[in-house]
Amino acid sequence: xxxxxxxxxxxxxxxxxxxxxxxxxxxxxxxxxxxxxxxxxxxxxxxxxxxxxxxxxxxxxxxxxxxxxxxxxxxxxxxxxxxxxxxxxxxxxxxxxxxxxxxxxxxxxxxxxxxxxxxxxxxxxxxxxxxxxxxxxxxxxxxxxxxxxxxxxxxxxxxxxxxxxxxxxxxxxxxxxxxxxxxxxxxxxxxxxxxxxxxxxxxxxxxxxxxxxxxxxxxxxxxxxxxxxxxxxxxxxxxxxxxxxxxxxxxxxxxxxxxxxxxxxxxxxxxxxxxxxxxxxxxxxxxxxxxxxxxxxxxxxxxxxxxxxxxxxxxxxxxxxxxxxxxxxxxxxxxxxxxxxxxxxxxxxxxxxxxxxxxxxx
Numbered sequence: 126x127x128x129x130x131x132x133x134x135x136x137x138x139x140x141x142x143x144x145x146x147x148x149x150x151x152x153x154x155x156x157x158x159x160x161x162x163x164x165x166x167x168x169x170x171x172x173x174x175x176x177x178x179x180x181x182x183x184x185x186x187x188x189x190x191x192x193x194x195x196x197x198x199x200x201x202x203x204x205x206x207x208x209x210x211x212x213x214x215x216x217x218x219x220x221x222x223x224x225x226x227x228x229x230x231x232x233x234x235x236x237x238x239x240x241x242x243x244x245x246x247x248x249x250x251x252x253x254x255x256x257x258x259x260x261x262x263x264x265x266x267x268x269x270x271x272x273x274x275x276x277x278x279x280x281x282x283x284x285x286x287x288x289x290x291x292x293x294x295x296x297x298x299x300x301x302x303x304x305x306x307x308x309x310x311x312x313x314x315x316x317x318x319x320x321x322x323x324x325x326x327x328x329x330x331x332x333x334x335x336x337x338x339x340x341x342x343x344x345x346x347x348x349x350x351x352x353x354x355x356x357x358x359x360x361x362x363x364x365x366x367x368x369x370x371x372x373x374x375x376x377x378x379x380x381x382x383x384x385x386x387x388x389x390x391x392x393x394x395x396x397x398x399x400x401x402x403x404x405x406x407x408x409x410x411x412x413x414x415x416x417x418x419x420x421x422x423x424x425x426x427x428x429x430x431x432x433x434x435x436x437x438x439x440x441x442x443x444x445x446x447x448x449x450x451x452x453x454x455x456x457x458x459x460x461x462x463x464x465x466x467x468x469x470x471x472x473x474x475x476x477x478x479x480x481x482x483x484x485x486x487x
Contacts, residue, residue, distance in 0.1 A: 284478075285338035287408035289365055290345045291399060292335055294381060295413035297351040297390040300325050303414075304459040316385045324456060325386055327484065328412055331454055332381060334487040335410050339368050346406070347377040350395045351388040352419060357381055363402050389418040393441035397421075400446045409451050409477075415458040416467060417441060435463050442471065450477035457481060 301311040301322045311322055319325070332347070339345055344365035347357040357380040358366045358373060366373050390413070399406060416434035418424070420441070445451070453468045465481065472479040 285335060285408070285410070286340060286343075287406070288343055289402075289404060289406045289408070290339060290343055291348055291402075291406040291409045292332055292345065293348045293350060293354070293395055293399075293409060293411045294328060294332055295351070295390060295411075296349045296384050296386050297418075298387050299390065299415050299458055300328055300386040300456070303457065319385045320382065322386070323484075324414070327482075327486075328456060329378075329382055330487055331412060331482070333378060335454075336374055336378060339374070341368055343368050345374065345377075346402070347374075347381060348395070348398070349381065349384060350391070351386075352391050352394070352423065354395045354398045363398060365402075365404075389423070390415065391419050391421065391441075392417040392438060393420045393444050396441055396444040396446065399449070400444065405446050406449060409449055410454065411451055411468075412454045412456075413468070414456040414464075415461040416464045431461065431463055434461070435467060438467050445471075445475075449475065451475040452477040453479045455479070455481045 298312060299308055301319060302308045302324050311319060336345075336347075344367050345358065346363060346365065348363070349355045349357055356363050357377040360380075366377075368374060392413075399409065416431075417437045418429055418434060420437050451471055453472045455465065455468055457465065469479045471477075
């Protein structure tokens with residue numbers, strides 16, 4: 126009875142051992158199989174990525190190869206075309222070379238002789254002489270000529286044009302000099318000395334310059350103004366005078382040279398007269414040096430302030446003709462600081478030009 130019990134216990138122990146062994150084997154198998162599958166999956170992903178990289182490189186290389194092949198074909202075609210042109214040029218050159226003669230007499234016959242060259246030079250000199258004579262006869266469409274180099278019209282911005290042109294010159298006593306003290310001194314000089322005053326001489330030369338720019342087909346008026354405007358072209362009236370051959374213009378300039386600057390300045394009376402002209406001017410060139418010292422009538426006081434002169438200028442502008450360019454050529458005067466700005470604004474607002482020339486102009 127005791128022996129059978131030992132056998133049963135041994136059998137159960139053996140079964141336990143075998144079960145544990147099989148369990149261990151199954152566990153090991155499971156562990157090894159899972160690791161193998163994971164490693165295989167990782168290896169497959171790396172190989173797939175490398176394979177895709179190789180495919181991309183192959184495709185990229187094929188595209189580059191196709192582009193290079195196209196470039197090579199284009200280069201070959203260009204080379205062939207250049208070879209054909211070169212061959213054609215060589216054939217043309219050979220034909221021209223063959224067609225030329227080596228005969229010295231025939232080559233000399235083709236060259237111009239010294240006598241022919243001299244004759245050609247003389248003919249060109251005659252043409253130049255005729256052109257210069259024609260220029261002197263017309264002076265580019267001008268009736269007067271101003272000596273000197275260059276064309277100052279384009280440097281100043283003053284373009285003299287229009288059908289009815291007025292050149293208005295300030296002939297007041299202030300045109301004798303640039304300073305008040307010297308104006309007072311020159312007032313007691315002789316008329317000849319007053320006419321030769323540097324400032325007045327510049328004004329007369331400036332009028333000469335403007336007159337030289339007048340178009341031949343225009344009508345003009347040279348107006349001298351101080352307290353009252355006066356026509357130098359048609360004394361006693363303000364009728365338009367054609368430029369024509371320039372004789373009447375020269376007489377007007379000569380009358381201006383004989384004027385002696387005196388009295389005050391009335392810009393209002395000048396504008397009233399311009400407005401009364403028939404037809405009204407389409408271009409006005411105003412030569413002055415300062416703001417007006419009186420309006421339509423002489424002032425009661427012998428002195429006037431800068432503010433009062435500016436007020437007189439504003440009143441004169443009301444009487445100014447509409448839509449007429451006023452081109453101002455100004456010779457600055459001492460003690461009149463508002464003049465430059467006022468006349469600049471007048472020229473700008475009317476569509477004209479403003480010029481304050483240097484002492485050596487024109």
